[in-house]
């Protein structure tokens with residue numbers, strides 16, 4: 001066994017042990033831990049931002065050498081526009097959300113005199129999440145993991161390695177201060193692709209892998225592990241302007257979807273316009289607004305002919321060429337993540353739906369129309385995690401959905417789809433409460449099933465024992481800490 005394999009095995013084993021102890025934590029303990037994590041991050045702000053500056057300097061050098069795209073710098077930068085405070089505020093918000101663990105989703109009396117079945121939510125276990133060079137994602141995913149009592153093994157993009165190490169150290173410190181070192185192992189960081197390759201083999205320790213990134217990343221992970229995979233892949237999002245679209249709404253929605261943050265997976269990549277809407281001048285208004293933001297339009301033949309006439313008044317030949325080009329076949333399948341938009345004209349909504357279902361990535365798609373029935377048909381027929389009527393595709397986000405934050409946006413169909421928040425991080429177990437009941441009695445007919453729904457009430461004794469045990473554990477830890485502190489002094 002190589003040293004690397006050994007250390008990854010240790011990471012996975014420690015995460016499994018931490019997951020086992022975390023599942024018995026009470027809501028109060030988890031929220032106290034989140035508060036301590038927030039405090040530790042705030043305390044170590046200067047160190048974290050210094051690590052981030054060092055990552056940024058290296059990334060800038062790569063950009064200058066043409067080895068890295070400039071849009072990635074914005075993602076990586078943790079110091080800009082109140083990002084660090086937003087990150088702390090996100091933890092505060094998460095603390096106010098209800099505990100996703102221990103919710104009763106089914107309550108049935110199986111038989112009279114106390115045979116009761118409950119379906120109760122519980123953590124998934126150990127989740128490995130691989131994500132882009134976005135340090136704030138590490139905090140969001142890590143804190144979602146703590147609140148849902150899962151252990152997480154995190155791997156961010158290589159450009160963010162120093163920042164991720166500093167953030168993880170602070171977060172682990174917060175957990176350790178509240179619950180002890182064993183629990184801090186619920187937050188693990190790995191930094192290389194080689195470590196991920198080793199982890200993917202450890203299906204006895206991992207319960208779920210979440211690859212958040214390009215389609216090729218998700219395909220690679222699926223092909224190389226037997227652990228269940230919840231893919232968070234690319235967003236080839238489309239917007240359809242119907243013949244009954246309101247022009248003002250079309251302009252607002254398309255511009256926001258394309259330009260509010262073009263590098264995000266929920267940004268718009270394809271615009272489909274009904275011919276009648278184009279003839280009513282809606283496409284022209286949308287194009288003018290996009291051009292003001294320097295968006296290049298890659299148009300099919302019909303849209304090109306129409307928009308070329310609009311551009312005639314533009315004197316500068318270079319601007320004309322930059323703003324309007326003919327689309328190639330490849331453009332319909334490209335996630336530009338940039339100020340570029342493919343535009344297509346259709347004769348009907350059915351044609352638009354077929355295009356989206358064939359070329360889209362089943363992430364988030366939108367219809368702009370004033371006709372409610374048309375909208376309902378579109379929402380039912382488009383096969384995506386998010387289907388929107390008259391709203392920007394940029395709304396596809398855990399925070400905006402009110403989930404506190406997100407692990408990412410699942411493009412899988414099961415077990416979670418769209419923005420994955422706390423609910424996507426739990427599964428359930430069945431709890432059966434009996435009083436010496438046996439199946440033989442039912443088989444012999446001396447007892448009858450009632451299968452009666454009962455109130456989904458919480459039985460306090462479920463966790464009472466755990467809380468007692470937890471209290472004892474805490475006291476023991478405090479005694480140990482006190483003893484080692486006294487040893488240190490003597």
Ligand SMILES: NC(=O)C1=CN([C@@H]2O[C@H](COP(=O)(O)OP(=O)(O)OC[C@H]3O[C@@H](n4cnc5c(N)ncnc54)[C@H](OP(=O)(O)O)[C@@H]3O)[C@@H](O)[C@H]2O)C=CC1
Pocket residue numbers: 130131132133155156157158159191192193196197212213214215216217220232233234235264265266335407408409410411
């Ligand atoms: N659905 C969603 O929630 C989201 C999707 N995205 C999508 O992500 C893409 C852009 O992000 P980008 O950073 O370029 O994505 P990449 O897929 O290139 O990288 C994302 C992460 O995956 C890792 N990775 C990539 N290939 C492998 C591999 N073979 N083995 C192990 N790790 C691997 C990277 O590691 P390393 O840095 O070490 O190479 C990085 O940590 C876009 O398609 C965007 O739509 C982005 C954000 C959210």
Ligand SMILES: N[C@@H](CCC(=O)OP(=O)(O)O)C(=O)O
Pocket residue numbers: 075132134261263264265266394396397398
């Ligand atoms: N869902 C979030 C995250 C977007 C995102 O992950 O962007 P990026 O990491 O730049 O691909 C949002 O809408 O802002």
